[in-house]
Amino acid sequence: MPANRPAGVLFDVDGTLVDTTYLHTVSWWQAFRQQGHDVPMARIHRAIGMGSDQLLDHLLTDERDRDADQKLVTAHSTLFATYWQRLRPLPAATDLVRACAAGGLRVVLASSAAEPELAALRAVLGVDDVVHAITSSADARASKPAPDIVATALERAGLDPDRALFVGDSVWDVVAAAKLDVGCIGLTCGGTSREELAGAGAIAVYEDPADLLAAFGESPLSGLA
Template sequence: MADTAIFDVDGTLVDTNYQHALALYRAFRHFDITLPMWRLHRAIGMGGDQIIAHVGGDEIERRHGSELREAWVEEFDKMIDEVRPFDGAHDLMEAVKSRGFRLVLASSGQSKHVDHFLDLIDGKSLADAYTTSDDVEASKPEPDLVATALEKVDGASGVMIGDSTWDCIAAGKLDVPSLAVRTGGFSVEELTDAGAERVFDSLRELADKLDDTPLARSAR
């Protein structure tokens, strides 16, 4: 049994994936590079230190990596006021917390973005801890974020709740079970193939079915 619930933020609790994909597309266009949006979307959820090489190749990372990440942030900042929380985000966190779990909101995003998103979902009133890119050396699909989340609350075992394949892969590297919601735009098959134990269409559905998941009751 787990004692810690680790919630991804971007794409899971707040609706950001398509803004991120568009911002990344526009960032590449700063350098006259055009990549297909569908491929960019499939990489969203991977951390900024990983994603440029993944979608553009090692040569683009070497030549433009830092500037592309800066442009991505610049373009995303233009859309950040459009970001809204998903229906039921705060209620789900509250339900999980009430079952005795430590609650960590695990993001590898920039501090200014994480703060904004946590305000949208009133996350700081419930979370025992949260993470930003400052807390990890390597982001998803590496497992650093999951490990850091557990360390921040002295958790013995966790459950990862995310929206992307990268959440599930990162958790699986530490044998942490993962639950996925389709809020990020990934298919059931993609998420289960990446290691998700269960996939839910929405946060409301997950909240309604907590008793059928590892979040039914905490080990604490």
């Protein structure tokens, strides 16, 4: 392979760049209650980062009426949409994305969100002009912790696994990246602890995008340039 292979960074968006983890938690909690499921918020929070199909299997019993799963997914999406106008980037998220692009890295928004939700997230971030590629839920046959979205992100950016890093906020991000031998930098801003992220295999852990940006020169990202 040529020595000048491109390098890049894949960013999870929900909970990593935009402060949405707890909004998703509350939206799922309300959706479950509407359909008669009493699931504690703490359990829901631990599952955020999974795709909705895997989240339902993880949180609900096998004896549930699976024909009602789509009602739950639709209810969650409808409830979460009420927050779109109030979404905010996490500290220095926009600056971090722009710093990666300025450093010569190909930037991918490796999101598993549905297109309407992804449009709201992109509007909040305002970095489309420096993004090389973007993924959505339509690009994955299986959701995280399956590696499909990571594979699509690599392909669209023309990146080899050893020339890319994934930045995410959940253990499911770390697990998905590891399945393709992509190193994952963990951020605790989604509410998952440093110990949990490191235990799942994160190669480095920072508090939030601002913390990673401040340490950029000493972080694994600097080794890609």
